[in-house]
Amino acid sequence: xxxxxxxxxxxxxLADTVEVAASTVEQAKGLMFRESIPDDYALVFRLHGxxxxxxxxxxxxGYQSIHMLFVRFPIxxxxxxxxxxxxxxxxxxxxxxxxxxxxxxxxxxxxxADGVEPGDRVVIES
Numbered sequence: 001x002x003x004x005x006x007x008x009x010x011x012x013x014l015a016d017t018v019e020v021a022a023s024t025v026e027q028a029k030g031l032m033f034r035e036s037i038p039d040d041y042a043l044v045f046r047l048h049g050x051x052x053x054x055x056x057x058x059x060x061x062g063y064q065s066i067h068m069l070f071v072r073f074p075i076x077x078x079x080x081x082x083x084x085x086x087x088x089x090x091x092x093x094x095x096x097x098x099x100x101x102x103x104x105x106x107x108x109x110x111x112x113a114d115g116v117e118p119g120d121r122v123v124i125e126s
């Protein structure tokens with residue numbers, strides 16, 4: 001599995017080591033308590049149920065929030081809607097928070113999403 005950024009005619013692999021947070025417990029835990037992640041790593045959240053966690057309180061079920069509580073290193077987060085980038089943000093350890101309307105969220109090492117812009121495509125390939 002890999003995560004690929006498509007910008008026009010160019011394709012660039014963002015991650016070759018991809019983990020999918022499939023269960024509710026895996027999605028709630030995310031990257032918390034880890035010391036680090038490899039440079040070629042991505043954690044993918046495919047969100048087909050109710051939003052988790054903060055966006056449920058806001059009443060708009062299209063928004064997906066990411067928090068950095070107990071995450072010890074910065075990460076890049078890419079929010080996708082039907083493989084189209086909705087938002088990209090670098091979140092700081094412990095205090096970072098981000099939210100966007102999405103059906104898939106990809107967490108990467110900080111700097112891995114440099115050059116990824118809203119409107120681009122990011123594809124998770126098997």
